[in-house]
Amino acid sequence: MSTRGVWSFHPAVMLAYYVVVIIGFMLSQHPVFLAVGVGFLLVFHFLIDKGKQLKTWSTMILTLAVFILVLTPVFNRRGNHILFYLFGNQVMLEAIIQGIMLALTLVGILLVFISLNQIISQDRFLYLFARISPQWALLSMLAVRFVPLLKKRLKEIEEIQKVRGFSVTKGSIKERGKNGMLFLQALLTGSLEQSIQSADSMSARGYGQQKRTHYQAFTMKNKDWYALTFILVTGSCMVFGWWLEDSVLSLLPVLETSQLEQREWVFIANWTLLLAFPLWLEGKEVAKWKFYLQKI
Amino acid sequence: MEILSAKNISFTYPLEEKPALKEVDFHIHKGEFVVLCGASGSGKTTLLHLLKQEIAPHGKLEGSIFYKGTQLEKQNKPPDDIGIVFQDPENQIVMDNVMEELLFGMENKGYQTEDMRKKVAEMTHYFGLTHLLDKKTSELSGGEKQKVNLVSVLLLEPDLLLLDEPTAQLDPIAAKEFIQTLTQLNREFGITILMVEHRLEELFAAADRVLVLEEGVKKIDAPPREAVAMLHIHPILNYFLPSASRLFLHFQPEVAPRSIPTNVKEGRDWLLANNITADSDMEAEQEATPIFTLKEIDFQYNKDTAPVLHNLSLSVNKGELLAILGANGTGKSTLLKVMAGILRPQHGKVLYDGKKQKNLVNMAIRYLPQNPALYFLEDTLMAEYSQIVKKHPVENGEAIIATLLDTFGLKGIEERHPADLSGGELQKAALLGTLLEDPKILLIDEPTKGLDPYSKKVFGTLLGDLRKQGLTIVMVTHDVEFAANYATRCSMLFQGDISVTEGTRAFFKGNTYYTTVMNRMTRKSAAPLAVTLEEAKENWRVQRKS
Numbered sequence: 064m065s066t067r068g069v070w071s072f073h074p075a076v077m078l079a080y081y082v083v084v085i086i087g088f089m090l091s092q093h094p095v096f097l098a099v100g101v102g103f104l105l106v107f108h109f110l111i112d113k114g115k116q117l118k119t120w121s122t123m124i125l126t127l128a129v130f131i132l133v134l135t136p137v138f139n140r141r142g143n144h145i146l147f148y149l150f151g152n153q154v155m156l157e158a159i160i161q162g163i164m165l166a167l168t169l170v171g172i173l174l175v176f177i178s179l180n181q182i183i184s185q186d187r188f189l190y191l192f193a194r195i196s197p198q199w200a201l202l203s204m205l206a207v208r209f210v211p212l213l214k215k216r217l218k219e220i221e222e223i224q225k226v227r228g229f230s231v232t233k234g235s236i237k238e239r240g241k242n243g244m245l246f247l248q249a250l251l252t253g254s255l256e257q258s259i260q261s262a263d264s265m266s267a268r269g270y271g272q273q274k275r276t277h278y279q280a281f282t283m284k285n286k287d288w289y290a291l292t293f294i295l296v297t298g299s300c301m302v303f304g305w306w307l308e309d310s311v312l313s314l315l316p317v318l319e320t321s322q323l324e325q326r327e328w329v330f331i332a333n334w335t336l337l338l339a340f341p342l343w344l345e346g347k348e349v350a351k352w353k354f355y356l357q358k359i
Numbered sequence: 360m361e362i363l364s365a366k367n368i369s370f371t372y373p374l375e376e377k378p379a380l381k382e383v384d385f386h387i388h389k390g391e392f393v394v395l396c397g398a399s400g401s402g403k404t405t406l407l408h409l410l411k412q413e414i415a416p417h418g419k420l421e422g423s424i425f426y427k428g429t430q431l432e433k434q435n436k437p438p439d440d441i442g443i444v445f446q447d448p449e450n451q452i453v454m455d456n457v458m459e460e461l462l463f464g465m466e467n468k469g470y471q472t473e474d475m476r477k478k479v480a481e482m483t484h485y486f487g488l489t490h491l492l493d494k495k496t497s498e499l500s501g502g503e504k505q506k507v508n509l510v511s512v513l514l515l516e517p518d519l520l521l522l523d524e525p526t527a528q529l530d531p532i533a534a535k536e537f538i539q540t541l542t543q544l545n546r547e548f549g550i551t552i553l554m555v556e557h558r559l560e561e562l563f564a565a566a567d568r569v570l571v572l573e574e575g576v577k578k579i580d581a582p583p584r585e586a587v588a589m590l591h592i593h594p595i596l597n598y599f600l601p602s603a604s605r606l607f608l609h610f611q612p613e614v615a616p617r618s619i620p621t622n623v624k625e626g627r628d629w630l631l632a633n634n635i636t637a638d639s640d641m642e643a644e645q646e647a648t649p650i651f652t653l654k655e656i657d658f659q660y661n662k663d664t665a666p667v668l669h670n671l672s673l674s675v676n677k678g679e680l681l682a683i684l685g686a687n688g689t690g691k692s693t694l695l696k697v698m699a700g701i702l703r704p705q706h707g708k709v710l711y712d713g714k715k716q717k718n719l720v721n722m723a724i725r726y727l728p729q730n731p732a733l734y735f736l737e738d739t740l741m742a743e744y745s746q747i748v749k750k751h752p753v754e755n756g757e758a759i760i761a762t763l764l765d766t767f768g769l770k771g772i773e774e775r776h777p778a779d780l781s782g783g784e785l786q787k788a789a790l791l792g793t794l795l796e797d798p799k800i801l802l803i804d805e806p807t808k809g810l811d812p813y814s815k816k817v818f819g820t821l822l823g824d825l826r827k828q829g830l831t832i833v834m835v836t837h838d839v840e841f842a843a844n845y846a847t848r849c850s851m852l853f854q855g856d857i858s859v860t861e862g863t864r865a866f867f868k869g870n871t872y873y874t875t876v877m878n879r880m881t882r883k884s885a886a887p888l889a890v891t892l893e894e895a896k897e898n899w900r901v902q903r904k905s
């Protein structure tokens with residue numbers, strides 16, 4: 064487990080950062096703001112693991128984005144600028160812009176969660192939440208652990224049942240649906256049994272009996288306080304921008320230009336600063352190593 | 360000094376009439392290694408879980424359990440120094456990284472970082488886990504997982520270690536290693552061990568005492584040799600005994616317990632002391648007509664990973680029981696999946712009855728998975744069978760089911776949920792299901808995993824009978840004893856290819872290390888070479904040297 068770059072910070076600081084960024088994505092409904100956000104997150108993913116983790120999710124993210132891009136203009140007919148007619152229905156410029164913003168917001172938030180999963184590892188997660196409610200932390204941890212196990216088991220069931228002539232890829236739709244339900248039922252009964260054993264093993268090792276300690280002594284160092292201050296200041300600034308409606312593109316009643324004007328430059332600078340923070344930390348590490356290796 | 364004792368404990372699960380434990384009474388002294396055994400359903404696991412209060416089952420408990428002189432139920436906090444390791448290596452692991460998993464217990468108990476560092480450093484070094492510390496727990500082998508589970512419990516410094524069939528899911532080599540580790544813990548560190556286990560072959564040397572439960576009642580509580588003497592007439596539990604003892608007791612049933620050999624070395628000594636002649640054993644050569652052939656199969660899961668099967672050719676003869684043996688990770692299960700048509704090889708041909716397979720899944724070939732629970736889709740066995748009979752129209756389906764239930768000894772439990780069956784029952788139940796589909800070839804993946812010796816025997820005999828009725832069976836296993844007893848031919852899978860295929864006897868006779876206990880015992884001894892116990896029992900005539 065790496066302890067450099069972003070990983071060197073206190074988990075609470077990491078969590079604060081992610082919370083602020085997610086709020087940012089939800090409030091700053093402006094294509095430029097959102098595009099900048101997604102861009103920075105992509106670079107960040109590339110820096111932490113060359114985008115490996117991202118690749119496994121890429122198909123899902125892209126399909127979702129395309130769906131939203133296509134469907135929003137189809138269903139949303141409100142606006143003043145008719146672009147063209149599709150099967151006798153107007154397609155509005157406003158709707159297309161909204162589609163782009165929705166897609167960017169969703170992609171952005173997914174990217175945040177994927178990196179969050181990598182940065183806030185299980186021990187950090189427990190550190191943050193076990194003190195608040197050990198039961199809930201335990202439950203969510205078991206749930207997270209469950210996903211890959213369930214996937215594996217479902218694949219096994221599919222393989223075995225394929226030989227028996229039960230399949231979700233062949234036959235009539237009704238039959239496929241029925242088989243799918245049978246598989247899920249078999250999956251759930253089996254998995255419940257397993258999770259009981261996991262819970263037994265946890266309580267047998269004293270989980271939830273007393274206050275937990277942590278091997279990794281997370282203490283708030285000076286740099287953690289600085290980082291937290293930085294995150295809170297840029298974060299409040301971002302919220303202020305939303306309140307002034309500078310980081311929001313108004314679509315109705317009148318469509319505002321997507322170009323940035325006056326004060327909006329200040330807020331995009333602030334947003335950039337916030338997003339660039341982990342990039343700077345990680346980039347520093349990368350540069351350090353490049354430089355170090357060249358010197359040898 | 361007494362560390363644990365139970366006074367007349369009886370336990371009844373809620374909504375059950377019959378108690379799971381009846382007036383069980385025992386004492387365990389500090390530093391003892393006690394083995395608890397019994398057939399499935401005898402209440403072993405219930406008893407073990409009752410001793411660990413955090414996970415004690417709900418139900419009515421009578422009698423009292425004393426730990427270090429105080430009654431368990433009267434303490435306001437369960438004792439810290441009882442550790443438990445469970446059967447399934449997978450489900451006990453909760454963290455995704457080995458280091459975090461090891462720390463989990465200590466963090467729960469509030470250890471300070473300095474202490475944790477010291478203890479983990481010391482323990483991982485002693486148990487040779489250092490190279491695994493940064494690995495993900497999902498990437499470990501079964502044996503490694505179980506070792507991590509053990510160490511993570513040991514880090515809490517238990518005085519009493521409870522183990523619930525910890526080696527049932529492991530391959531024989533990993534199991535042996537695990538038992539050796541336990542022996543060491545007991546001998547060198549004085550940890551008291553109470554272990555539920557079937558593998559008495561390895562355990563008898565280590566154990567100080569054997570407790571036997573039968574239907575919730577304590578039947579035997581004696582040192583190993585005496586327990587052997589008492590158990591060898593038992594219809595079920597005699598299969599649990601070491602081969603050396605069983606061989607000896609077959610020829611000399613009436614002796615003092617202390618002269619019973621319990622391991623290979625003592626068995627050899629006994630062989631030396633006797634003149635043994637064998638009737639010439641006839642190995643009938645069967646005519647071989649290949650029914651199922653694999654030619655030059657290549658298979659890899661991923662473009663970037665190493666090939667699992669490479670240029671593999673194998674032919675299966677009609678009416679044989681072929682065992683494919685091999686170490687962990689040599690691709691045994693993959694091979695079976697290729698044969699079943701679950702995986703499509705990148706290169707090579709699969710021929711059934713001389714014809715190339717068009718459809719990957721062939722109706723004449725049936726597959727029984729490593730985890731038979733995954734075979735079932737319905738709520739009860741009967742529902743599953745009726746549905747099979749409906750799906751593949753079988754004449755007199757109900758009647759056939761009834762006869763099969765009878766021959767398989769599953770009568771009376773056909774209305775149960777598959778998850779409520781014991782390992783042996785489940786394996787048989789899944790086998791019954793596949794037979795209803797009228798297969799010509801049956802592929803079985805690791806049939807003995809988690810089965811006790813008696814269930815193994817029952818299952819093996821069933822397979823033998825089916826083979827005699829004309830069914831061709833291919834099984835993948837690392838259970839050497841099982842293969843030696845029931846297979847007609849054996850193949851060795853090594854580095855993605857079949858390295859040898861021979862008749863079972865010839866196969867094991869040729870091996871020096873990877874072979875049965877009987878073979879190791881009789882190899883280079885005065886006695887005639889035998890591969891299985893049954894063979895020796897049938898052919899040998901034993902005379903005492905004067």
